Amino acid sequence: MICSYCGSENGQYAKACGFCDAFLKKERPKMREFVYLDQVELPFGELSQFHTYDLLILLRLVREERSKCYNLMRTVQKGSELIEIDSDTLVFSEKEYRCYTARMKVIEGILIDRMGYKPKRVDNKLLESLRVKIENG
CATH class of the missing domain: 2.20.28 (Rubrerythrin, domain 2)
Structure with missing residues (x-):
């Protein structure tokens, strides 16, 4: 062998x-053809089998979703002052935000182990330069 x-x-x-x-x-790890947001809920062992490129895409997706949850949570909190919003809605929005924050930290932790840092921003420029490096070997 x-x-x-x-x-x-x-x-x-x-x-x-x-x-x-x-x-x-x-x-x-091999690059996957598709990475989607639901994969963020996989256990740590499975996430650690993802290629670094795929983890960066997943981090980008979870950060976007976390931002949406944060904006929704703030809107619900501000709206509750003006109109009556049930506490279940408030609790749900806060729970979703915390869940995505925890998932984001797991992915960032794996990336820190591999790269030595967590990228501040995962944009197309970062992903494209990494893809070129991977393809060129």
């Missing part, structure tokens, strides 16, 4: 590379 990290030849039944000690059967 050939190590995907250092390229050394190893025995057929080896678990780790004899040269660099990397696990031989560990699969590297």
